[in-house]
Amino acid sequence: MKLIIRSALLAILGLAAAAPAARADGWVTPFAGINFGGDAGGNFGGAVDDPDKLTWGFAAGGMLGGVFGAELDFAYSNNFFGNDEAFTKNNVLTILPTLIIGIPIGGQTGGGVRPYVTAGVGLLKRGLEFDEIEIFDENDAVYSLGGGVMGYFNDNFGIRADYRYIRGFTADDLIDADLEFDFDETTFNFSRATIGAVFRF
Numbered sequence: 001m002k003l004i005i006r007s008a009l010l011a012i013l014g015l016a017a018a019a020p021a022a023r024a025d026g027w028v029t030p031f032a033g034i035n036f037g038g039d040a041g042g043n044f045g046g047a048v049d050d051p052d053k054l055t056w057g058f059a060a061g062g063m064l065g066g067v068f069g070a071e072l073d074f075a076y077s078n079n080f081f082g083n084d085e086a087f088t089k090n091n092v093l094t095i096l097p098t099l100i101i102g103i104p105i106g107g108q109t110g111g112g113v114r115p116y117v118t119a120g121v122g123l124l125k126r127g128l129e130f131d132e133i134e135i136f137d138e139n140d141a142v143y144s145l146g147g148g149v150m151g152y153f154n155d156n157f158g159i160r161a162d163y164r165y166i167r168g169f170t171a172d173d174l175i176d177a178d179l180e181f182d183f184d185e186t187t188f189n190f191s192r193a194t195i196g197a198v199f200r201f
Helices: 002-017 044-048
Strands: 025-036 054-064 068-077 087-102 112-130 133-152 157-171 187-200
Touching: 025 044, 025 157, 054 087, 054 187, 068 112, 087 133, 087 157, 112 157, 133 187
Parallel strands: none
Antiparallel strands: 025 054, 025 187, 054 068, 068 087, 087 112, 112 133, 133 157, 157 187
């Protein structure tokens, strides 16, 4: 997993280094949004009004040649599994190196729009304790698929809407008779929708 993250960082640095010659552009995006579906529970409409579905983070990346790029995405959710008072630990962290394909409508400078699709493999860290019983405290490999759009007002600033579907590679087997609820043998998964500012350089 360290190799995946290191490779993504090297790819981003490479894109930035090539910017003058290839008209590349990079960005940093702080964002906030919601988790929904799968193990996050509920649907998009219900999650919008539920403060426990909140997630936040930032992404940094860049495009080379206007179409292909790479990004590293960090997101944290403090109450991923709900707000039951019996939860003494309850969080999810994702680190997602991804590849991006996006079309710069209007060019790579000034105002414009860039719709994109993205895919990658990264790390998910889960922490969950219920009535002092540890359920999750582990790192898992996950993949992500998604897309979105960046809209720029000028050379340096814009807004971004993003959707990601995040899913593990292996099924959980964590049923415990002492718990008031069960986790079935399913593959951990959820959807994430975010919106954020884009600072382009």
